[in-house]
C-alpha cells in the first residue's frame with residue numbers, strides 16, 4: 492500500500508504526491524514540517540500540510556521572486572528576506588554581485604536546519620556565504636524595530652494562515668515601508684490568484700495607501716496548483732517597474748547570472764495581468 496501526501500490548502504480540491512520515502516517529519520516550535528521523496532518532483536517540503544517547495548520546480552518561484560526586483564533596481568546593495576527558510580531565495584539573491592549583504596529573518600530554525608540537511612541544493616551553501624546574515628525571529632517584529640534600511644525587501648512567506656498570517660497585514664507593510672531605502676522595492680509571494688482571489692484584492696487595499704506604486708506580477712509554478720502564482724510589488728519609485736527591456740537585458744548580461752526561468756522579456760511580460768485580476772483590484 493503506497494502512502495500519499497494530500498495537500499490541505501483548499502477545502503475540496505487538492506494535489507497529491509505518492510510518497511516514496513519520508514525523510515523528516517516533526518512538529519517544530521512553530522508548525523508541522525515534512526520533507527519527503529516524491530516520484531515526479533524530487534524532494535518536497537511542506538509546512539502545516541501545504542507544499543512550500545520541491546526540488547524540481549523551485550527555480551521558477553525563487554528566480555522570479557529574486558531577479559525581478561533585483562534587476563529592476565539595478566544596484567541593490569542591501570537585501571532583506573523575510574521567511575524563505577529553505578534557502579532557495581537566499582541562493583538566488585547572492586548570485587547578484589552588487590549585493591553586499593543579505594539579511595534573512597526566519598521564524599523557524601528547524602526549517603533552515605532540516606532543509607540544509609535534506610534539500611541541500613536549495614541553499615547550495617548560501618548560509619555559509621559571508622554576505623549572508625541569519626536572524627531567527629518573527630519578520631513583523633524585525634521590520635517594526637529594525638534600524639537599518641534595505642534596497643530590496645522580499646517576503647518568502649507561507650500562506651496567510653498560521654505563522655505567515657501577520658506577513659500580509661497593514662502593520663507589516665508599514666514596517667516594510669520604514670525599512671525600505673528611497674527607491675527601494677518590496678516583492679512578496681501573494682498566493683495563487685485563481686484559488687485565493689482575496690489575497691490580491693486585500694494586498695492591493697493594504698499596500699496602495701502606503702506606496703506610490705503597487706502592482707502584481709505572475710509566474711506559473713506547477714506545485715502551487717490552480718493557475719498562476721502572484722507576487723505583490725510595492726515601491727515609491729514607479730520607474731523601477733517600467734524599466735526598458737534593453738536596460739534589463741544589459742543588467743542581466745552584465746551580472747553573468749545564468750537562469751532557467753527568468754529572462755528580461757519574461758520579466759516585462761510578467762506584469763501583464765489577466766482581466767479577471769485587473770477587475771478585482
Ligand code: AG3
Nearest residue numbers: 543544575648680682683715
Ligand atoms: N512560499 C510560498 C508557498 C506558497 C504556497 N501556497 C500556495 N500554493 N498557494 C514557499 C517557500 C519557498 N521558498
